[in-house]
Amino acid sequence: MSAPSQPFLSDIKTLRERARQHIEAGAVTPGYAGDLKTVIKLLNEAFATEIVCTLRYRRHYYMASGPNYESVAEEFLEHAKEEQEHADKIAERIVQLNGEPNFNPEGLTSRSHAEYVEGTTLVDMIKEDLVAERIAIDSYREMIHFIGDKDTTTKRLLEWILSVEEEHADDLVGLLAGRS
């Protein structure tokens, strides 16, 4: 008796049959190994976090003042745009998973991991942004660990976002140290 040549993969017939079931589910096939409900809930929390971060950075961009505030304000604006991009990518992924991105402003700050702190001085603002980035870094790391290899598309998205949040944190530390 010869062993099957690809013991870990489904045979073509099974793949074809499965793909025809529940086609309305789109990208979510019967082979989806993740806990879909939990993944969508986590993605919505990340989505809220990104929106709150966008709002906080924008506020900081407009309120930045003091000596040499311009370069710091520019950094705030750049981060605000990148957080918005993260929010958009997460919303897109939620829809692919047949969920709904939660845009409801009510409860936004409690769904978010990071906080919305206005801060008064420029240094306060940078520090609050750094704290928020560090919260985001830890929560993305945990989400990536939770999702593991059960949903590699979501995992890749979160890994990309995590790498950008790490850059943001590094930028902010640089600003505090007067590196920029």
Ligand SMILES: [Fe+2]
């Ligand atoms: Fe982000």
Ligand SMILES: [Fe+2]
């Ligand atoms: Fe960030």
